[in-house]
Amino acid sequence: MTAGALPGPVDTLALRRALDATGPIGATHRQLASVLSASEDEVQAALERWERAGAVQRLGRGLWILRAYGTLLDREDFVEPATYTERFEHENGVAIGRYQGPITFRSNETVPVHRWWPYVQGFSAEFVRGALGDADAGPGTTVLDPFAGSGTTLVEARRAGAHALGVELLEPAVLAARVKTRFELDPRGLRERAEATLRASRHGPRAPLPFLRETRRQFAPAALDELLRLRAALPVGRTGVSEALRLAFGRILIPSSRLHRSPCLGYRRTGPGEGRSPRDRFAEAVATMAGDLEALRSEAERWGPTAEVERADARRLSVRPGSVDVAITSPPYVNGLDYVMNYKLDLAWLAMARSYADLRRLRSLEVACDNLPRAETRAYAEVGSAPDPWLPEILARVRENVARKATYRRDDMHAIVHRYFADLRTVLAGVLRALRPGGRFVLVVGDSLLAGTYVPGDLILARLGADLGFEIVGVEVARTRRSGQRRSFELRESVVSLRRPARGRAAA
Template sequence: MKQDETKQKAATTFIDNLKLPVHGWYRYTAGFSAQWAESVIETEHVRTGGKDDFTVLDPFAGSGTTMLAADQIGVSSIGFESHPLVNEIAAAKLAWDTDPEAFAQKGKSIANIAAGITDPMYEYPAIVEKCYSKENLQEIDKLRKALERSADDTPEYKLAKIAFICVLRSASHAGTATWQYVLPNKTKTNVSGALKAYLHQIDVMASDLIYMQNSGAVKQSNILEQDSRKYREGMNDKIDLVLTSPPYANNYDYADATRLELSVLGEIKGWGDLQDIIRPGLVRSCSQMVSKEKKRTFEYLEDPILAPIHDEIIDVCQRLDEEKEHHGGKKNYHTMVALYFLDLAHVFRNLRAYCKEGSRVCFVVGDSAPYGIYVPVDEWLGRLAQSVGFYDYSFDKTRDRNIKWKNRKHRVPLKEGYLWIEG
């Protein structure tokens, strides 16, 4: 019984995926169990008659858990992921049908090119220099240059690039926060040499490709760089099951979590680039993303799409606006909450168009209490879904949250679980 309870609690986290082939290549900050996803997809496929055109959509695809699970079951799937780096990682995972030997040759040829590079090192942002020893940064720089010189559109190259991205944390002496923020001032003792770690990752990934190709999986997945708040043509009445975990309304910065990788790759030079390049495509779930919108908070709340929760969300946002004056950071949680639900309301409107009659939607969600003010996330999302044409909703709790840590910022009990929506 205890084991079943532990397994149920882990189903809403990514932690078990780290032990799985392909899934474990890159530790994503948020997600859910691949094995749980497989069981849901299989159950829903059977429920709808096991039809050949059964299709799963994950509108917040992250690093590809849902699509890999769908491939394992042998059904079609589509993922939307608007974070360009995370999308790239997911696309590489979904290239599991690549020839393992050709990939290994490509990866090792890149390592050989790197070993012969004598060019002066690129200039890197301060966060990169703080995170690596001089020797490891030199190896990383050479690998980056070798990748740039070897760039092509083949799956072998895309996988080799992801192998490089996957070792950037293990080659760093910087600590990592629980949700993968880099902490340059905290150090760890177990640090890998970058080139050695890269070659090891190539071997691991080649073995994983062989495993997947012998597992009975069928490649029917597709990942798109798509903002799920924006309607996509050609998707109407295509989807039987939506299976996803949207960003939580808990002030976690999904853009900042990839700052080290983006900085090493030369995609960004500093904080401002995150704001301009990465954040515009993401659901507004943290206060860092909404500071420019704070003056219009209550104007946004008058959008007709929020009518089903209008009075309650205005009350919560007013209380958050007042409460922030009693805190040093004066964080704009009221704006974050307003825009989070506005964004998700637009997502649900699009999902209703995409979903077939009789479809089901499962959102892995957790509620929130910024500054200790409770936000009933599952209830509000359920009502927003109903308002655009979904029929009913229910919530299955899998675990309690905010009950463990002594340094937690408030004492409001929270929960996490599955929001089921009937279409």
């Protein structure tokens, strides 16, 4: 309970009513306490009593619901995944298949080069190699990733001999993609410069504290002191070596802190894990990079031309029309992660953002998530104008469910989802223009559950593609995952393959 508040005792009848009003979405004990002006501790205790009696249940993220709302599938207004699958197969004439093989970034964590900057949101190098092979991408071909992230597609495309083009907004990810595709970087020069940096950091000045309010809470004092000295000693300028050292520094921030990403940024329950010093971590990160660069040299004659990584908005692609042979990407998911929030340490420490206003500006450019400034969703409040015929019904349901629950974080969730699909439609249209006739666009994307409503993001993206003039080559389910809102609900991640027809319609 918050000290100093004036909460009254909990009226259990009112509590039950308040919980009932939140329906299948549920509420946290804090939200309920605030609605009832009751003590958080008492509300929590009442909920736990009811849980033992089987009257309520706990969902993910601390949400509680009445047991009666526990089974989404029993609700009359809930449209389940299987219904959309059938509709998709019927309306779009494509049967949903299965993709075999690793798809998530986790399998990259020990793979040379990819391991330089672990990106939870990335996909697997093995998956990209398969997609490049299927599309015969090699010397003389061009490969595009409009949401390049940490550059998984670009690294593999260049290794296969192709010309790799990447577009990405988040600057730490742009840095990772640039450094990881610079295969010709001299490992000896990198080691020497890292040693000089470490030496200079020992007795040198400290960099100013980054602007983040919680910096002193995020790091133990000794780790913070070392990081500030290391930061001040990093070489400046945009040379290959200085950018590689900045990446190595960014890579050690979270492991040196009291935070973790799993996948969202949060405080660890216990203190900093193994207690290694930031300097040791930095030296180790550079040694890994240098070793991988040496090993890469054996395949130098196969490398494609220098990769191009542009810090830009995927909704405004400036790639020459008809110049791309294959595009491979994984866009943000519907109401997925807030990338800016999750990478705020890298942004602040590497001076890629200098204030909270900078973070907000960056967030409004990223494909919509639920931390988007309100002004960015206003134009999407109307559900009837959504870009796919399935959407008005889905968006209306999100709006109704949110309206029933006065405590929901935002009342414009339907507009966020609407904007997400509008954004993705623009990107699909841009990629269609960039592809040569017959060129493929392969997307790894997930479905979502939000505000008690199922959103088949993968199928809707395939449909948006078809509406723009792509052929749907296939939709294959690659893995299942748990919903953050309701742990018992199974979501999926799919590979959506589209093709620009050999002689097709022009992009809308």
